[in-house]
Amino acid sequence: MTQRTIAVETQDHLCRITLDRPERLNSFTADMHAELAAALERAEADDDVRAVLLTGAGRGFCAGQDLSERRAAPDGEAVDLGASIDRHYAPLIARLTTMPKPVVCAVNGVAAGAGVSIALACDIVVAARSARFVLSFARLGLVPDSGGTWILPRLVGQARALALALTGDPVTAEDAQRWGLIWQTVDDADLPGVAGALAARLATGPTLGHAATKRLIRDTWSWSLPEALVLERDAMRALGRSADYREGVSAFIDKRAPRYTGR
Structure with missing residues (x-):
């Protein structure tokens, strides 16, 4: 074995x-x-x-x-x-x-x-x-x-x-x-x-946001600034629809620790 x-x-x-x-x-x-x-x-x-x-x-x-x-x-x-x-x-x-x-x-x-x-x-x-x-x-x-x-x-x-x-x-x-x-x-x-x-x-953090951040930073070597601005916009648009974003905003307003689910 x-x-x-x-x-x-x-x-x-x-x-x-x-x-x-x-x-x-x-x-x-x-x-x-x-x-x-x-x-x-x-x-x-x-x-x-x-x-x-x-x-x-x-x-x-x-x-x-x-x-x-x-x-x-x-x-x-x-x-x-x-x-x-x-x-x-x-x-x-x-x-x-x-x-x-x-x-x-x-x-x-x-x-x-x-x-x-x-x-x-x-x-x-x-x-x-x-x-x-x-x-x-x-x-x-x-x-x-x-x-x-x-x-x-x-x-x-x-x-x-x-x-x-x-x-x-x-x-x-x-x-x-x-x-x-x-x-x-x-x-x-x-x-x-x-x-x-x-x-x-x-x-226990906002997994989708972490993944997008990792992808954008790792890929940035091959982009121009205008290209990066477009890709950041697209990522923000998608992440703004996530449950983690809603939870993050609610937690900020309620002055409590966020409870992210990675979704």
């Missing part, structure tokens, strides 16, 4: 997914990709789930690809790394970035290689103070994949993106926050509580 590689818990509209290969720093195998893809697909399809929290078990978030599955053959035959991108990593990044629900990532330790890209594909990243972000591709003669070359310069600028990618030097959680790579750094002991509370708050 194949050993489970992730843990999933769904409660109070929040799906918590934990990468669970701590003995290998939660590095990805084909089995882990399949399990995570299935879990995210279920979370996206389940109307009761309104936010996702992704983290890792043990002392690291994710060390990227498990290289024991990517060794070159003894006879020197090349490994097709592009096939792995097409089959596993590209669909994972696409699902995280387009899921119509907020995704929070709690980086509990080292994030290396594709583990960095996976964390940055989530909507809000909270990291433990001891966390490190390492673009280890250069040490293997590779390029930052899983969207790494796209997102890095957009978050930290070309100069830092090139230095991080070419040297593979680790970035502390504090520097990652200061440079705009992540949202927040907290003490290690506080990470589960802070990230959990943030994800829980999003899980």
